[in-house]
Amino acid sequence: MSGLDAFLHMGGYAVYVWTSYGLALVVLALNVLLPRRAERAALAALARRRELGTIDDAQA
Amino acid sequence: MNFAFLHKYASLMHAYRLSRTLTPWLAGLTLALFAWGLVSGLVFAPADYQQGESFRIMYVHVPSAWMSMFVYVTMAAAGGAALVWKLKLAEIVARACAPLGASFTFLALVTGSLWGKPMWGTWWVWDARLTSELILLFLYLGVMALHGAFDDRRAAARAGAVLSLIGVVNIPIIHFSVEWWSTLHQGATVTKFDKPSIHIDMLIPLLVMIAAFQCYFFWNLLVRVRAQILEYDRNAAWVRELDLPTRA
C-alpha cells in the first residue's frame, strides 16, 4: 500500500477519521462565512442609510 | 460637542477599530497553527499501540471539547459583566460566544461518537461525561434561543446571561465526571496533576491543535462582534463617519 493510500486508509478507520475531520472543516468554515455575510449586510445597510439621507451628514 | 455622548460610545468604537486591526493577523496565525497541527498530527505522530490510526480523531475531538468549555466560561463571564455593569460590549461578546460554543460542543459530541464506535463498540452511552457534554449543548441552544426571543436586545442579553451563569455548574461536572462516577469515557490524559500520560510525539500536535482552535476562537469572536457593534451604535457619530470598506 503506497504512502498516500495508507494515509487515506487510516489503518481501516478511514470513515471515522475522515468524517471527523471533514465535519470539523465544515463547521469551522461555516462559522467563518456566516458572520462575514452578516457584517457585509450591516455595512450595506449603513451605506443605504447614508445615501437615503436618513443619517444626518450635515451635522458638523 | 457633547462629551458625555462621546464617552458612552467610545469603548465600542475602540473595540471595532481593534477588531479591524487584529483580525488579519489572527487569521494568518490561525491558518499557520492549523497547518502545523494537521501535518504533525495526521502524518508525523506515530500510531497508538492500542487504538492505531483511529486515535488521530483526538486532534479534533479534544480541542473541540476543551473549547466547548472555555467558550462557555467566557460567555458566562461576559454575561455576568453585562448584568452587573450593564456593559454593552459584554453583551455583544456573550451573544457572539453562543453559536461558536455550540459549534464546538456539537463537534466534540459527534467526533467523540465517531471515535467511540470503532474503539468502545458503541456510538453513545449515557455515561456522566457524554451526558454532561450533551447538557452543555442544550445550555448553549437555550442561551441562543433567549438571545433571539426578545425585541429588546438588551433584555435578551440579560436573560441569556442569567441562564449562562446558572449553567456554569455544569463545567466542573463535565471535567470531573470521569472521576466522580464510573464512566466508559476514560480519565484525563493531560489536564491532571500529574505527568501527561501521552507520548511527546503525540502530545505536541495536540497542543498545537488546541492553540489553533484557541486562536480561531479569538479571531472569530472579533469578527462576530463587529457586525453587532455597528447595530448597537448605529446612530453614533463615529459610525456615521465610518469609512466604509469596498469589501468587508
Added chain:
Amino acid sequence: MLVIGLGVLGIGVAVALILAAFNQNLMYFYSPSEVARGEAPGNRAFRLGGMVVKGSVQRDPQDLTVRFAVTDFAQQRTVTYKGILPDLFREGQGIVAIGQLDPGGVFVASEVLAKHDENYMPPEVAQALKDGKAQAGMKP
C-alpha cells in the same frame, strides 16, 4: 423582567434536577465484587465492569460464543457473549458488559464495550515498557 427571571430560574432548577436524576441512572456499572455481594439487580439487565482476566478467553469453535472472566482484583465473574467483540477487546483490558446473570451465576452479555485507558504511546514504547517490566520481574 420578573417573568423572564422566574422562567430562567425554572430552567436552571430543571437542569439541576436532571443532573441529580442522571446521578442515579448514569451508566453506573457494578464490579464483580458488588455482584458477588448480591448488590446487582437480579431480574433485569445491568452493567458489569472490570478487567478481562488473562488466559481466560475461550472461543467456542461451533458458534460465535466467547467466554471469559472479568475481575476487579478481588472477585471474578464469568461472562459469556455471542457476537463480535470490539477492536479493543483483549486480555488485561477493561470492559463494560451489559446483560443479566443466569441461574448459574454466569453473566450472559448482550453487549460488550471495551474501555481504554488514558495512555497514548507508539507500539515500540509499549513493547519496551512490557519488556522492562518483565525484566524487573513485574507482570507486563
